[in-house]
Amino acid sequence: VAEKKIKTRERIVLVSLELFNDKGEPNITTIDISNELEISPGNLYYHYQGKEAIVNELFARFEAEMQALLDSPLRKTLGLAEYWVYLQVIYECIHRYRFLYRDLADLLTRYHRLKNRFNLLLSRMVRVCTETCEEMVTAGVMDAHPNEIEALAENMVMTMTYWYGFQVIRSRQSHPEADIDRAIYLTVALVAPYLHETQRNFLQDAADLYKNGLLDQP
């Protein structure tokens, strides 16, 4: 019985995540979730006392995964190509929990307890972008002043934070598939002009590698 309880709890979380990502969290009720799971609303309530509890659980998972990525000591020894993979892994985390980013301002207004925690993540992201750029300068692959790195890091985090919402607004559909290849490409494009020599080649390689993202654009 204990095992089945855990399984139902976990299924609630995973199905909610899928519904939130596909339809937008404000458009999904606990009834929709229990219908999708084919369990009674009472059974759902036994595990999670309302939608806010589920959103909190999902946010806690997103927060833990993102923290783990941002704290990763691996990035200290990265080469240029691995920085790119690192950025991809971060975007994949954002993509897994993209319902948070669909209308971030509204989400943080409705679940205001998440606001400070989200802000801590944003600050941490700005710091990691800054440190990564500084490491690239030290490694001799990048040429940028501290002033430039400070502005670059903030612009990178803005692109990471708003790319998905920008897609939702610009698309005719309400819930477009997130095209993270395109988001990665745009973020790399912010960094590329500060890279030594390889600058043009790097962006050109990006254009080739992430061509699908580019071609899919209207």
Place this chain on the structure above:
Amino acid sequence: VAEKKIKTRERIVLVSLELFNDKGEPNITTIDISNELEISPGNLYYHYQGKEAIVNELFARFEAEMQALLDSPLRKTLGLAEYWVYLQVIYECIHRYRFLYRDLADLLTRYHRLKNRFNLLLSRMVRVCTETCEEMVTAGVMDAHPNEIEALAENMVMTMTYWYGFQVIRSRQSHPEADIDRAIYLTVALVAPYLHETQRNFLQDAADLYKNGLLDQP
């Protein structure tokens, strides 16, 4: 009488804009507006049949002002410093109607008729940024490939569109003063690395000119 009617109509629009910008449009009712104007709700209703009509009027004004700026033939003959002023004028327009940008996704969901019109403005902004960069390349002040300009233009418009919302989220207050100097600085920082020679000096000048924006940051 006709003159007084026009005056009241205009006062309603201006006071609504001020309240929307200061407190956030979702937090303001037509009662708040009539109270602020010291007129009766009936008198307000005589001029505008509900808040949506006022939002529509304000959006139409924003749209007309932004269109006029984006269509400005003057920018064809701009030097580097004037491009900067041009960017400032665009940000001042955004700042005048900043309530639209506070939570754009939510606004365009609630007033869904505005979505296509806002998207047309966004597309027009991307095109103007693209053309401006192309002009700078032709004028020999910028060195950038078409691929790079395409990504740069999209990143510029994302910064313009989300800077204010990003401030609202990151601030402890709900309605921080928009620090457009900082927004201009971050937008110039996107372009600066593609500028010839003057690159470093240009950004350094920016840092000096827009020092207040920088110093006011937490």
